[in-house]
Amino acid sequence: KNEVEQSPQNLTAQEGEFITINCSYSVGISALHWLQQHPGGGIVSLFMLSSGKKKHGRLIATINIQEKHSSLHITASHPRDSAVYICAVRGSQGNLIFGKGTKLSVKP
Amino acid sequence: GAVVSQHPSWVICKSGTSVKIECRSLDFQATTMFWYRQFPKQSLMLMATSNEGSKATYEQGVEKDKFLINHASLTLSTLTVTSAHPEDSSFYICSARRGHRSSYEQYFGPGTRLTVT
Numbered sequence: 061k062n063e064v065e066q067s068p069q070n071l072t073a074q075e076g077e078f079i080t081i082n083c084s085y086s087v088g089i090s091a092l093h094w095l096q097q098h099p100g101g102g103i104v105s106l107f108m109l110s111s112g113k114k115k116h117g118r119l120i121a122t123i124n125i126q127e128k129h130s131s132l133h134i135t136a137s138h139p140r141d142s143a144v145y146i147c148a149v150r151g152s153q154g155n156l157i158f159g160k161g162t163k164l165s166v167k168p
Numbered sequence: 169g170a171v172v173s174q175h176p177s178w179v180i181c182k183s184g185t186s187v188k189i190e191c192r193s194l195d196f197q198a199t200t201m202f203w204y205r206q207f208p209k210q211s212l213m214l215m216a217t218s219n220e221g222s223k224a225t226y227e228q229g230v231e232k233d234k235f236l237i238n239h240a241s242l243t244l245s246t247l248t249v250t251s252a253h254p255e256d257s258s259f260y261i262c263s264a265r266r267g268h269r270s271s272y273e274q275y276f277g278p279g280t281r282l283t284v285t
Contacts, residue, residue, distance in 0.1 A: 104276070105276060148212075155217075
């Protein structure tokens with residue numbers, strides 16, 4: 061079993077839909093990252109959080125430390141949101157452990 | 169936000185040659201830099217961690233003599249793939265950490281796609 065599990069692996073949505081991507085982890089962490097990887101491969105760090113909730117524009121990230129679970133929400137999705145979204149947790153040694161990613165495709 | 173650049177963005181080389189990839193933190197000094205490799209449809213895998221002025225720490229299974237890492241300054245790290253083989257074809261991503269252990273941000277470069285023919 062992977063230490064970081066994401067669901068779903070693939071997600072297709074219509075423009076305007078509300079999207080949720082989930083991340084569960086099994087190790088103790090000091091922080092959790094949500095990353096966005098564009099089709100060309102470049103990676104953008106969306107959020108780093110260790111508790112509660114963060115919001116940036118149409119993106120919202122939440123984390124529940126007790127349940128070892130985080131969610132990334134996208135409101136009013138747009139085709140330009142199409143990308144792979146990666147959850148990564150920072151272990152006790154400071155290293156990052158990555159999930160396999162969720163491929164999101166938003167259709168116009 | 170902080171920017172990390174990589175050069176080149178893509179490279180094609182012949183088997184047996186060496187390729188150098190540069191990673192720069194453009195607007196901050198990176199306390200630590202990381203090199204990752206990503207095969208198609210796979211997660212990022214950490215190859216090595218480097219601190220400025222000291223030897224890189226390689227992950228298990230990564231050949232230090234094949235993947236040479238030089239972290240010459242707080243803004244530049246290089247990865248040299250020596251005697252490249254087709255199986256080294258991959259997407260190489262660097263990441264730079266700003267700040268200290270208790271509170272830091274980690275920023276990713278755009279990646280370098282290496283194809284070895």
